[in-house]
Amino acid sequence: MTDSELADAPHTMEDFKVDDKFTENLGEHSDAEAYAAALTTFTPEEERRYLRKLDIRLMSMLSAIYLCSFLDRSNIGNANTAGMSKSLGFSSNQFSWLLTMFYIPYILFEWCTLLWKVFPANYYVFAVVFFWGMVASIQASIQNWGGLMALRALLGAAEAAYGPGVPFFLSFFYHRHEMAFRSGLFFSSAPLASAFAGALASGITSGHSKLENWRLLFLLEGIPTMSIAIVALFFLPRSAPEAKWFNAREKEIAVARMARQTGVTEHKRGVKVKQIFEALMEPRSWIIALMYLCVNVSFSSLSVFMPALIHNMGYSSVRAQGMSAPPYILSWISVITTTFVAAKYSSRSALIIPFSIVSAVGYLVLAIVSNNGVRYFAIYLCAIGMFTTVGVIMPWAVDNQGTDSKKGTGAFLLNVVGQCGPLIGTRLFPTEDAPYYRKAMWVSCGCLLAVTTLALILRFYLQYLNYKLDKKWGAVESQNVEEIDEVGVDREFNPTYRYIY
Numbered sequence: 001m002t003d004s005e006l007a008d009a010p011h012t013m014e015d016f017k018v019d020d021k022f023t024e025n026l027g028e029h030s031d032a033e034a035y036a037a038a039l040t041t042f043t044p045e046e047e048r049r050y051l052r053k054l055d056i057r058l059m060s061m062l063s064a065i066y067l068c069s070f071l072d073r074s075n076i077g078n079a080n081t082a083g084m085s086k087s088l089g090f091s092s093n094q095f096s097w098l099l100t101m102f103y104i105p106y107i108l109f110e111w112c113t114l115l116w117k118v119f120p121a122n123y124y125v126f127a128v129v130f131f132w133g134m135v136a137s138i139q140a141s142i143q144n145w146g147g148l149m150a151l152r153a154l155l156g157a158a159e160a161a162y163g164p165g166v167p168f169f170l171s172f173f174y175h176r177h178e179m180a181f182r183s184g185l186f187f188s189s190a191p192l193a194s195a196f197a198g199a200l201a202s203g204i205t206s207g208h209s210k211l212e213n214w215r216l217l218f219l220l221e222g223i224p225t226m227s228i229a230i231v232a233l234f235f236l237p238r239s240a241p242e243a244k245w246f247n248a249r250e251k252e253i254a255v256a257r258m259a260r261q262t263g264v265t266e267h268k269r270g271v272k273v274k275q276i277f278e279a280l281m282e283p284r285s286w287i288i289a290l291m292y293l294c295v296n297v298s299f300s301s302l303s304v305f306m307p308a309l310i311h312n313m314g315y316s317s318v319r320a321q322g323m324s325a326p327p328y329i330l331s332w333i334s335v336i337t338t339t340f341v342a343a344k345y346s347s348r349s350a351l352i353i354p355f356s357i358v359s360a361v362g363y364l365v366l367a368i369v370s371n372n373g374v375r376y377f378a379i380y381l382c383a384i385g386m387f388t389t390v391g392v393i394m395p396w397a398v399d400n401q402g403t404d405s406k407k408g409t410g411a412f413l414l415n416v417v418g419q420c421g422p423l424i425g426t427r428l429f430p431t432e433d434a435p436y437y438r439k440a441m442w443v444s445c446g447c448l449l450a451v452t453t454l455a456l457i458l459r460f461y462l463q464y465l466n467y468k469l470d471k472k473w474g475a476v477e478s479q480n481v482e483e484i485d486e487v488g489v490d491r492e493f494n495p496t497y498r499y500i501y
Helices: 003-008 020-029 032-038 044-081 084-088 092-108 110-117 121-141 145-160 163-170 176-187 189-205 213-235 248-262 273-280 283-311 317-323 325-345 349-368 372-399 404-418 421-425 438-473
Strands: none
Touching: 044 084, 044 092, 044 121, 044 145, 044 163, 044 176, 044 189, 044 213, 044 248, 044 283, 044 317, 084 092, 092 110, 092 145, 092 283, 092 421, 110 121, 110 163, 110 404, 121 145, 121 213, 145 163, 163 176, 163 372, 163 404, 176 189, 176 325, 176 372, 189 213, 189 283, 189 317, 189 325, 189 372, 273 404, 283 317, 283 349, 283 372, 283 404, 283 421, 283 438, 317 325, 325 349, 325 372, 349 372, 349 438, 372 404, 372 438, 421 438
């Protein structure tokens, strides 16, 4: 958040009192303690220091865990390039099923997103992260296809309980206008993990050890996950006011911010079934989920098959591992930069549309060009456009939901529908299509153009909803009015709420 934004942000309850209707609704839907807490004043500098500490302590931990998550799910591609299939005698179809098997339980366990609202976060994260780290490490000892299929299924179930729910969890700590950049920081761990995986795999597979290189890869990338799970157990806060690393004044600010956002002074666990069904009936929830499905067709496959794509250009296995890192480094920079812009200007579709087109162009080039230099450049376009598109889509799923239960449902729907994309994407690279995999490129190109179309539709739909709200309440200066949009009530009670498009 910039200094100018903080200076303009409201910090006293007087700034929140837009009209009598709003004040009346605040009184109806908040208790007296929360109303008193919301009256707490603090300076922009105090809030800036508060957010900085929250970012350093919370975001760094969640992002590091997601880096491990993405590393543990996608390193099977590096392991395969390092000789796993050859060593165990897997066919191309069997390897494709190993990729698909991860996503079947990943879809079936998406309901775990709502568990972030049920269990204390530190215990919950420790359990799921330590378990998948253990499973990831055990892959190093596997001797047959059936055993690895079982482990991939367990890995998918455990990871489904973490990554998809983190944007929902972040909404417990950050206000609406602060979410996009933080979600971007979190998601940027995905391309960073892919870059790290390529560089690490290159280092591991270039050496000689008693253990096969691909087994060593699984082992060395699974152990750190278990270690960071232990760190999370002791340091991950359940809510902002409960964070051990805040001093008394910072906890006071945390309580005031929570009161303004949710109308309570303590994080209350549990979900409201009625609001879950309300969110499921809203068209915008489904449109965003379909966008995520389309982009996931290519997102799920690129990180796994990029080393093979580069290897098939004529480079050695070790060099292909190393050459897969640079596109991800640029993607990481792009995700952080773009989500910062998305947060600063309250923009989503205006960023998704051009970046999805960039990625579509990259896949189009891969589909029609045979020159290896041009094809390698096209991989950069695919990675940068695709990762950036996903980074903006993820926070959009909760941006326009007015309560915790609705946000959780939006995140759940985003992933249960969106993660069906990998069921398609992981089946698009059979060996007989090598080295160009033109069918996979055409399908990925079409899916990303579908993302562009859906983003346009959703933009026009949300603009229409804002038009109706303007007619009802009168125009407001911004579609992303600061904290005022969620002060203890659902959006339908708030005359200043506008949808972010």
